[in-house]
Amino acid sequence: xxxxxxxxxxxxxxxxxxxxxxxxxxxxxxxxxxxxxxxxxxxxxxxxxxxxxxxxxxxxxxxxxxxxxxxxxxxxxxxxxxxxxxxxxxxxxxxxxxxxxxxxxxxxxxxxxxxxxxxxxxxxxxxxxxxxxxxxxxxxxxxxxxxxxxxxxxxxxxxxxxxxxxxxxxxxxxxxxxxxxxxxxxxxxxxxxxxxxxxxxxxxxxxxxxxxxxxxxxxxxxxxxxxxxxxxxxxxxxxxxxxxxxxxxxxxxxxx
Numbered sequence: 001x002x003x004x005x006x007x008x009x010x011x012x013x014x015x016x017x018x019x020x021x022x023x024x025x026x027x028x029x030x031x032x033x034x035x036x037x038x039x040x041x042x043x044x045x046x047x048x049x050x051x052x053x054x055x056x057x058x059x060x061x062x063x064x065x066x067x068x069x070x071x072x073x074x075x076x077x078x079x080x081x082x083x084x085x086x087x088x089x090x091x092x093x094x095x096x097x098x099x100x101x102x103x104x105x106x107x108x109x110x111x112x113x114x115x116x117x118x119x120x121x122x123x124x125x126x127x128x129x130x131x132x133x134x135x136x137x138x139x140x141x142x143x144x145x146x147x148x149x150x151x152x153x154x155x156x157x158x159x160x161x162x163x164x165x166x167x168x169x170x171x172x173x174x175x176x177x178x179x180x181x182x183x184x185x186x187x188x189x190x191x192x193x194x195x196x197x198x199x200x201x202x203x204x205x206x207x208x209x210x211x212x213x214x215x216x217x218x219x220x221x222x223x224x225x226x227x228x229x230x231x232x233x234x235x236x237x238x239x240x241x242x243x244x245x246x247x248x249x250x251x252x253x254x255x256x
Contacts, residue, residue: 004123006035006113007096009165011086013041014104021104029113037102038090082171082222091165097123099159101151101166107199116153119192126158128183129190132197148176149183151198158188169242171222174230182238 008025012018018039026032083103091099098116109115120127130149152165159165167178183189233242 003031003034003113004097004117004120005095006098006100006116007091007094008035008037008100008102009087009090009094010037010102011040011083011090012104013083017104021102021107024107025102025112028108028110030111031113035113036094036096038094040086040090040093084166084168084170084172084175087166088164088168091159097156098153099156099165100153103151103200105201106151109197109199112198115192115196119190119196120153120155123155124157125155126161126186126188127155127190128158128179128188129153129196130183130193132193133200134197135199135201146193147180149180149189150176150200152179152183154188158186163240167238169229169233170226172226173223174226177230178233178238181234185238 008022010018010022018041022037022039025035025037029035087101098120100116116129117123119129128149129152131151131153132146133150154165162182166175167182169175170178233239
């Protein structure tokens with residue numbers, strides 16, 4: 001039986017650095033031919049489709065003929081677009097049995113694909129893998145946000161049930177809190193925090209430090225708004241119907 005397929009769900013506003021992250025995921029996979037890398041990008045930072053810059057590079061086929069990259073949102077909604085919009089758009093373009101959320105500062109351990117597939121087992125069930133996030137400091141690795149599912153790894157059946165990989169009612173922050181509570185409510189969590197860790201930080205020993213990114217400032221600027229949204233939604237049991245930041249992320253009637 002062939003290995004389940006994996007979709008790396010990645011959004012970026014960094015014109016160059018996403019490339020190093022993508023390469024790291026490829027090099028540390030046991031079976032790189034079984035995954036696709038679905039990239040969306042902030043069109044305000046890119047003059048062309050970023051994957052076109054690397055045509056001819058051997059592993060670029062993970063981008064499905066290099067044209068999978070797409071703007072984060074539909075034209076006319078760019079001003080409202082935060083990273084959550086970009087990730088959800090990438091998820092909507094994906095085809096894998098397992099969806100793995102990736103960012104420009106998120107790096108996997110070696111054998112990550114084998115470990116994910118082993119931990120999930122049956123990809124036809126609804127499941128979310130809860131891994132540990134760590135950062136490297138001079139004293140060693142330290143856990144980050146261990147109480148939250150910060151970078152979800154979910155099966156397609158659960159993605160299709162939700163209609164998103166991250167709750168779309170947020171600009172950036174707060175979406176982790178809601179997804180963690182929803183996954184707990186739905187009893188779909190597979191907790192592997194003791195055995196599987198991913199590195200999340202703005203620099204990585206194998207690559208140059210990531211440049212300061214203004215999108216981080218934008219996420220911070222929306223922090224109170226996002227937290228107010230989380231508080232209001234939590235009080236109402238996280239309903240599916242709620243005003244979204246962009247029509248590009250709105251659930252369809254079929255999904256509701």
